[in-house]
Amino acid sequence: MTMLVVLILASVAVVLSAVLFYVSVPSQRLRQRPLPGRSGWLWGLGCLIAGTVLFSRVLQPVAAILIVMTLLMVSCIGVTLLVAVGKQEGRSL
Numbered sequence: 730m731t732m733l734v735v736l737i738l739a740s741v742a743v744v745l746s747a748v749l750f751y752v753s754v755p756s757q758r759l760r761q762r763p764l765p766g767r768s769g770w771l772w773g774l775g776c777l778i779a780g781t782v783l784f785s786r787v788l789q790p791v792a793a794i795l796i797v798m799t800l801l802m803v804s805c806i807g808v809t810l811l812v813a814v815g816k817q818e819g820r821s822l
Contacts (some may be wrong), residue, residue, distance in 0.1 A: 732787045742780035747804030749773035781816050
């Protein structure tokens, strides 16, 4: 696979892990109830590991870990803000 495709897949995996982490928290506002048990946390961790592995295939390992941490932080903030804005305007995302 080309480097660009791997970077996009890795980014999608990390953003998906942030969404799964958000949906697993009891105080989330995206669904009626959080995901049952620890399934959301485990799937989120799996996506996070997959994203890290994909990033480390095209980047140095330390750079991959730092990029994953940064992308995860930005994604967690972005998901929270998008849900808050969507609920404030009366729409459901």
